[in-house]
Amino acid sequence: MSWTRRRVALVSSVASLVIVLIMPTLVAPLFPSEAEQIKAYINENAQSYTAPTKVKTTPVSRDTFSATPGVATLIKNGTNYDWAKLVLLHGNFPMSDNNVTVITRWMRQENGPEDW
Numbered sequence: 524m525s526w527t528r529r530r531v532a533l534v535s536s537v538a539s540l541v542i543v544l545i546m547p548t549l550v551a552p553l554f555p556s557e558a559e560q561i562k563a564y565i566n567e568n569a570q571s572y573t574a575p576t577k578v579k580t581t582p583v584s585r586d587t588f589s590a591t592p593g594v595a596t597l598i599k600n601g602t603n604y605d606w607a608k609l610v611l612l613h614g615n616f617p618m619s620d621n622n623v624t625v626i627t628r629w630m631r632q633e634n635g636p637e638d639w
Contacts, residue, residue: 593612594609594612597609597612604623604627607626607627608623611623
């Protein structure tokens with residue numbers, strides 16, 4: 524083989540190799556970017572909600588209630604538990620269930636239930 528034939532063979536081999544390596548990148552399909560994929564997903568899976576323009580209303584009934592001040596309520600009821608709560612309230616003691624129990628037990632020990 525002559526030098527020019529070798530050179531032509533070498534150049535054509537290199538050119539073929541370059542074409543074989545570059546061609547897939549030129550022909551390969553471009554993949555969508557992440558933003559395009561997200562946009563396509565949103566368009567395919569979009570949700571919608573339709574509300575009626577006229578809404579049927581139903582009347583609401585409200586219970587009546589009233590409140591009275593603490594002292595007036597306790598005096599009106601007049602039980603031993605109410606009396607114990609009054610003592611705690613006027614003595615500026617904490618009005619807890621334990622404190623009410625202590626006072627009612629003291630009342631029972633001092634006077635007995637028959638004197639209540």
